[in-house]
Amino acid sequence: xxxxxxxxxxxxxxFGKPVTLSCSQTLNHNVMxxxxxxxxxxxxxxxHYYDKDFNNEADTxxxxxxxxxxxxxxxxxxxxxxxxxxxxxxxxxxxxxxxVLRTEAFFGQGTRLTVV
Amino acid sequence: GEDVEQSLFLSVRxxxxxxxxxxxxxxxxxxxxxxxxxPGAGLQLLTYIFSNMDMKQDQRLTVLLNxxxxxxxxxxxxxxxxxxxxxxxxxxxxxxxxLIWGLGTSLAVNP
Numbered sequence: 001x002x003x004x005x006x007x008x009x010x011x012x013x014x015f016g017k018p019v020t021l022s023c024s025q026t027l028n029h030n031v032m033x034x035x036x037x038x039x040x041x042x043x044x045x046x047x048h049y050y051d052k053d054f055n056n057e058a059d060t061x062x063x064x065x066x067x068x069x070x071x072x073x074x075x076x077x078x079x080x081x082x083x084x085x086x087x088x089x090x091x092x093x094x095x096x097x098x099x100v101l102r103t104e105a106f107f108g109q110g111t112r113l114t115v116v
Numbered sequence: 117g118e119d120v121e122q123s124l125f126l127s128v129r130x131x132x133x134x135x136x137x138x139x140x141x142x143x144x145x146x147x148x149x150x151x152x153x154x155p156g157a158g159l160q161l162l163t164y165i166f167s168n169m170d171m172k173q174d175q176r177l178t179v180l181l182n183x184x185x186x187x188x189x190x191x192x193x194x195x196x197x198x199x200x201x202x203x204x205x206x207x208x209x210x211x212x213x214x215l216i217w218g219l220g221t222s223l224a225v226n227p
Contacts, residue, residue: 004158006158031213040220041219041220042204042217042218042219042220043159043204043217045214045215048213048214050213055213088156090158090159092159094213096213103147103208103213103215104147104149104164104215105159105161105215106161107151107158107159107160108158109157109158110156110157112156
């Protein structure tokens with residue numbers, strides 16, 4: 001089945017130790033998003049890739065970076081995780097472009113990050 | 117700026133109907149979506165409605181859109197315990213690339 005897969009489901013990292021979260025998709029969608037979701041809150045968009053074009057949200061801290069080596073994969077790098085970065089990180093994809101009318105996002109199951 | 121508001125909690129009895137409400141400010145949203153999130157999981161698209169429609173029915177789900185009042189609702193008929201989750205309303209921002217999210221409504225279904 002075509003889907004969005006995030007690995008790992010649970011990640012524990014040490015305070016200040018770089019960590020990378022992974023996302024892959026078989027939907028062949030041209031847009032990939034990273035969201036941060038804290039408990040009882042709505043997902044907060046960190047950034048997205050439109051094809052190879054990186055789009056950062058104005059309030060995303062510099063501590064968060066992303067890479068998209070190809071259409072299928074996207075990575076979220078947290079350079080120096082702090083306690084406040086503990087959250088669920090959600091990857092999503094969309095298909096945008098000429099002739100595409102709906103832009104709903106398809107989500108992975110998320111990676112729960114714990115910082116110790 | 118764009119804003120989407122939802123009531124935070126709803127409790128219903130199993131078998132009753134649930135109605136979850138949402139208001140939005142961005143009248144340029146062409147599609148409005150309902151997502152469901154179960155504990156510890158990602159978000160699952162439940163249904164959507166195009167902005168020139170006023171109602172859409174999909175099995176137990178009915179979406180009503182009042183564009184004049186910028187009000188969207190999701191009705192779940194015959195609510196089951198498996199419907200317990202957080203429901204998010206979202207609309208696409210003007211450039212279509214991003215979704216603007218409500219805070220989510222936590223639905224509790226009591227046996």
